[in-house]
Amino acid sequence: MRPDREHDFSLYAQARIPRLHRVAYQLLGDRDKADDAVQNTLTVLYQRWNRMREVENLDAYVHTMVVRSCLSDRRRWWARVQLRETTPDVPVAADDPLVEQRMVLRAALRRLPEGQRTVVVLRFLCDLPIAEVARLLNRSEGTVKRQTFSGLGSLRRMLGESLRSGA
Amino acid sequence: MTDNPFAILTDEAVPESRVDIDDVLLAGRARVRRRRGVVAGVCTALVVLVTLAGVAAAVRPPHGPPADPSPAPSPAPSVSVHPTGCTPTALNVGGEIGAASTDPSGHYLALTRGPDPGLLVVYRDGAEVRRYTAAQRIRVTAMNASGVIVGVEALDERAFRITPDGTRLLLAKPTGAVSVTPKGVNAAGDIVGEATMPGKRFRAVLWRHTAPDTPLLLATPAGKSSAAEDITDDGRVIGHLNQGEQPYQWNPDGTTATLATPPGLPGGYPQRIAGDWVIGMVNFLVLKSFDPATGRRTGEGPVKPARWQLSTGKVEFLEATDVFAGGGSIAADGTAVINRFTDAAFWNGTTLLPLPRPSSYDRLQISSMTADGRLLIGWAAQSAGGRSDLFRWDCRR
Numbered sequence: 185m186r187p188d189r190e191h192d193f194s195l196y197a198q199a200r201i202p203r204l205h206r207v208a209y210q211l212l213g214d215r216d217k218a219d220d221a222v223q224n225t226l227t228v229l230y231q232r233w234n235r236m237r238e239v240e241n242l243d244a245y246v247h248t249m250v251v252r253s254c255l256s257d258r259r260r261w262w263a264r265v266q267l268r269e270t271t272p273d274v275p276v277a278a279d280d281p282l283v284e285q286r287m288v289l290r291a292a293l294r295r296l297p298e299g300q301r302t303v304v305v306l307r308f309l310c311d312l313p314i315a316e317v318a319r320l321l322n323r324s325e326g327t328v329k330r331q332t333f334s335g336l337g338s339l340r341r342m343l344g345e346s347l348r349s350g351a
Numbered sequence: 352m353t354d355n356p357f358a359i360l361t362d363e364a365v366p367e368s369r370v371d372i373d374d375v376l377l378a379g380r381a382r383v384r385r386r387r388g389v390v391a392g393v394c395t396a397l398v399v400l401v402t403l404a405g406v407a408a409a410v411r412p413p414h415g416p417p418a419d420p421s422p423a424p425s426p427a428p429s430v431s432v433h434p435t436g437c438t439p440t441a442l443n444v445g446g447e448i449g450a451a452s453t454d455p456s457g458h459y460l461a462l463t464r465g466p467d468p469g470l471l472v473v474y475r476d477g478a479e480v481r482r483y484t485a486a487q488r489i490r491v492t493a494m495n496a497s498g499v500i501v502g503v504e505a506l507d508e509r510a511f512r513i514t515p516d517g518t519r520l521l522l523a524k525p526t527g528a529v530s531v532t533p534k535g536v537n538a539a540g541d542i543v544g545e546a547t548m549p550g551k552r553f554r555a556v557l558w559r560h561t562a563p564d565t566p567l568l569l570a571t572p573a574g575k576s577s578a579a580e581d582i583t584d585d586g587r588v589i590g591h592l593n594q595g596e597q598p599y600q601w602n603p604d605g606t607t608a609t610l611a612t613p614p615g616l617p618g619g620y621p622q623r624i625a626g627d628w629v630i631g632m633v634n635f636l637v638l639k640s641f642d643p644a645t646g647r648r649t650g651e652g653p654v655k656p657a658r659w660q661l662s663t664g665k666v667e668f669l670e671a672t673d674v675f676a677g678g679g680s681i682a683a684d685g686t687a688v689i690n691r692f693t694d695a696a697f698w699n700g701t702t703l704l705p706l707p708r709p710s711s712y713d714r715l716q717i718s719s720m721t722a723d724g725r726l727l728i729g730w731a732a733q734s735a736g737g738r739s740d741l742f743r744w745d746c747r748r
Binding site for chain 2: 185186187190191192193194195197198199201202204205209210218219222223226227228229285286289290304311
């Protein structure tokens with residue numbers, strides 16, 4: 185890559201790592217897998233960087249890349265191998281009053297079927313519109329709406345009325 | 352309760368990422384090399400097929416083209432004197448920095464903001480003098496001691512120049528060009544850069560300060576692309592042909608010259624010129640560095656920082672792999688600064704002298720250096736916590 189382009193890439197990528205990591209972490213629920221997804225995304229982006237000037241919304245494009253990288257990671261068989269029953273806890277501040285609620289909500293999310301969980305996470309944790317989720321998952325908008333409805337319904341049954349519908 | 356039932360998760364602190372931009376660059380470079388290897392393999396297979404068909408033998412001339420003249424080996428490496436006693440000082444510019452650079456005199460400082468990359472702020476002698484905004488990211492590519500600033504908005508789509516009185520103007524494109532990118536500007540305000548022509552070909556361009564709306568395409572050998580990277584106050588322009596295949600020089604009298612590359616390290620990419628000295632990269636592998644007859648690469652390994660002395664034709668290179676491609680600055684006496692993955696170091700052609708890190712910071716990078724080599728601008732960062740601040744280094748000579 186030409187030096188000025190590499191410099192350009194370096195500035196761009198460095199500033200986006202925290203945000204991309206956050207998206208990947210929300211989707212994968214695992215720090216190391218999230219790091220892998222971000223690293224893979226940025227490595228591919230490096231290779232394509234010379235063509236990126238033709239992309240109208242670069243941030244949206246890269247966001248899509250990292251989501252797809254996460255989804256492909258989850259489809260691999262070894263992604264299902266876990267040496268522990270659940271992923272390691274995330275260190276939190278001792279005085280955080282929402283710790284328990286978060287743990288309960290994450291546990292409930294993990295119990296959702298794969299398709300519903302993916303849709304719910306993309307819709308509500310990654311804040312993507314229905315059309316974007318449908319495009320990312322290669323599903324119709326109707327399917328996405330249906331899976332959102334089913335996923336939220338299941339969560340509501342698991343958690344009671346503490347979960348208000350946002351669909 | 353918010354509309355989003357998962358607000359408590361979206362607001363949750365997530366573990367800090369351990370992805371390192373240096374690892375990304377290394378992985379990206381390796382990926383590109385692997386892809387080129389595949390292309391080379393395909394080329395080789397094609398050549399073999401053609402040879403088997405007997406066509407190659409029929410069309411191949413009895414003797415190949417004359418080999419490029421090898422550069423004269425330098426009798427002894429030149430040794431500039433390292434600056435001493437460099438002192439880092441934090442620059443309080445109020446907010447997170449995107450990129451920052453200074454002009455050859457050190458009076459001007461131009462910086463963009465990380466959170467708001469469409470904002471460009473210009474300081475003179477420590478005081479803010481101008482502010483510009485754009486819909487998308489601004490990248491400053493060069494500036495001179497009069498306050499002329501050139502750069503691009505939104506990944507090279509719109510090239511601009513800012514005149515000494517602060518007016519921002521779009522740079523004129525040569526006839527037929529798709530876009531232009533300015534790369535360097537001299538004291539008079541002459542600007543050089545490249546024009547992207549249809550078919551993804553590039554041509555070196557000069558905008559004279561006396562006729563900025565009439566860009567001139569610099570002479571380029573037939574069939575080759577060209578790009579200009581920087582220009583001296585006396586009008587010498589440095590650049591390259593075919594995107595780094597051959598380092599090149601355009602002189603004010605209309606003559607041109609190729610810059611030498613070290614034996615075994617083909618390809619060169621000069622970036623900055625100060626006085627008689629040029630800083631850039633060699634072993635600049637591009638696809639054309641593969642021998643089409645054999646499909647084999649004519650060079651190996653990563654790009655290497657290089658320094659040329661124009662009056663002698665001498666080229667020196669630094670044997671290092673932990674360097675950013677294109678992360679160099681040079682002063683008029685040949686003092687070079689090389690950005691490595693974790694810090695920056697002066698390079699005198701023989702030895703390296705690391706710049707001192709500010710206390711409590713563990714990484715630093717230099718973006719620019721004044722022509723006298725006494726002032727450097729860059730940033731220092733803390734790996735833990737991700738804090739990054741703008742610094743100046745004042746050095747004794």
